[in-house]
Amino acid sequence: MNISRKVWISLICLFVFVGIAAAQYPAEKPSVESGKAIYKSKCVMCHGNIGSAIFEFNDHGSMVEKTSTDFYNAVTDGIMGTEMHAFTDLSESQRWDVVAYLWTFWLDEPRVEEGKTIFTNNCRCHGANGDGSGLSGAFDFTDLEVMVNKKPEGFIEIVSNGVPNTQMASWSSRLSDDEILNVVERVWTFQFSDYPPSPDTAEMATGTELMSPPESTEAPEAAASAPASQVPLGTGILFLTVTMAYLVARIRKS
């Protein structure tokens, strides 16, 4: 009886530990411009210039239900059994940068511009820079730890319907659906250090072609070595195994 309670407590502690160790977010605001350069050299040959190949990074419906963490994990770990390999040659901050750039396929510059005016006129509780400084308790769009797990559709829902028992009101009677999307796109950009990315140039397109062949030969190697960011998770699993073995030994003895 006593032992089985210990088993449960240990298991819960370990899962919490593994969960915390695996939780990741950028140390500083990611740069879409840096992400763009990475994308053009490592991703464009499969995912295309407008991000429409394989996964539709330019499709509203596909993007609003994604989080930056979803994309970061795909880039960090790869997707098993597909050509999407782990990008172990990119540092953590480079991976966040390229994830930031993926969002720009969905973001629409004119919408973000219109969203700026809507934000300035209606959203002062969230502070001029979106950091929640206008009213205590207001959501901070620059809190990267929180932002990496947010979905645009969640923001659309909250702006439309408000948050019960808070000062966040429903805006659906004051803003059209289009205006709500514009302001959501605007607040999405607060988490990046720069937006929009520079326009495409002809040299960049040529550079892409020159850089693609070495990339494909690099792929198997990169997939074989363990990504640095998996170390905490690996340690967690090791702890779990050791503790389980210990507990099983204790149970056998008693």
Ligand code: HEC
């Ligand atoms: C060799 C081709 C190839 C390259 C290069 C490549 N990808 Fe992929 N990527 C794929 C394939 C194939 C999939 C779909 C895997 C599947 O079937 O789920 C994918 C899926 C993804 C996904 C998951 C989308 C989702 O949520 O379903 C992300 C994110 C992604 N790629 C980002 C990138 C980034 C960023 C780069 C460059 C650093 C990159 N990819 C380079 C082939 C590639």
